[in-house]
Amino acid sequence: MASSDVQTVHSGADKAKLALAVALVVVGFVAFYLLTGRGALAQWGALLVALAAAVGVFVASESGRQLIAFGRDSWKEVKKVVWPARKEAMQMTAYVFAFVVVMALFLWLTDKTLEWVFYDLILGWRK
Known part of the structure; x- marks a missing residue:
């Protein structure tokens, strides 16, 4: 069986922080509409x-x-990517x-x- 690269939150504190971050986002939208x-x-x-606050808790x-x-x-x-020169980019474009x-x-x-073959030769429909 292949090992999975999926990472999950294990600690209760991390789960609480993520739940608090989601709750803060919801509170923000509710406050926006209530005000x-x-x-x-x-x-x-x-x-x-x-x-x-939600971003701070998430971080x-x-x-x-x-x-x-x-x-x-x-x-x-x-930063390691070698970008093409202007001339090369223009040529590729x-x-x-x-x-x-x-x-x-x-x-x-x-x-x-195909239109000519089907409509003119096979079906005989002239336009």
Whole structure:
């Protein structure tokens, strides 16, 4: 049996932190809609404060730390990418456009040929 790479939250504290983060998000949206009579500043303020608290709680959990570590590793990998020079990028773009035009012409000719074969030769329906 193959081993699974799925990681789950094991500690009760981490589960509580994640539940609290979700609860804070829900509280933020509920507060946003309950404060409709108080003005936009109060609505958006309550929503942003609740979302910021939820992010803070999430980052304090093990899942949040793993997500931040994943982001750092991903950024390191992006820095290693060798991006093409402008000339090479323009050439590759031109190749793609040329291929699209050639393929469009081929498909159009195929469609018109099949239309002619089926409607004119086989069925005899003249337009």
